[in-house]
Amino acid sequence: MPTTTPPETLGRVADFLRPHRVAAVGIACFGPIDLDRRSPTFGWITTTPKPGWARVDVVGAFRALGVPVVFDTDVNGAALGEHRWGAGRDVDPFVYLTVGTGIGGGAIVNGRPLHGLVHPEMGHVPIPRDPADSFAGACPYHGGCLEGLASAVALRARWGTAPEALPAARYLALGIAAIAAVLSPRRIALGGGVMGAAGLLERVRRDVADTLAGYVRAPELVAPALGERAGVLGAVALAQLPLAGGVQ
């Protein structure tokens, strides 16, 4: 269904689900979102530049269904979907990183999506700048964070409508090296439109190995297996968490 205003869009989704007598609802939502169950704004989208969608109570729109509602980031959902059915089966810790309009990452640690004070924001790690690079960066919050330097929006701002993706490999490798240093994932699936560029995955693999410089093993870098369906299958996997007896 089309995305219009929050009440109309979420209302349509709830109306669609109501007659189906669902057992649980899984929501893999763009963020940042509030995942702290003790917070008065649990289940909300908090800060987003998307017009009209900041401070929106997403979970609240589904409470009247009277079933468990599992709420997480779109990328934690995709990570869980790939972990359950795709490129991350039997791999833990596992990271899913999408490089598209924005850059976001989700992590599965001990079989569950990783939450923290908020949730991981892997696209916003600060990146050491190539001294020869004068591009200011496209992130409205940080300028030259990973998303600000290597997302599709950043590449278009730098090179126009037919952006080149290969020069982003070095910055992607620096971001992935930071993720590897902190979380030590065994495998990272790299999805999103930018990663479809020919030769980019191979170049990133090589640059990650160069950046880690043999100090520790590099995580395996692979393409996702679920493609466009990672998001929706991720939401299904989220909905299955309480049904499997786990706590959300």
Ligand code: ZN
């Ligand atoms: Zn940023």
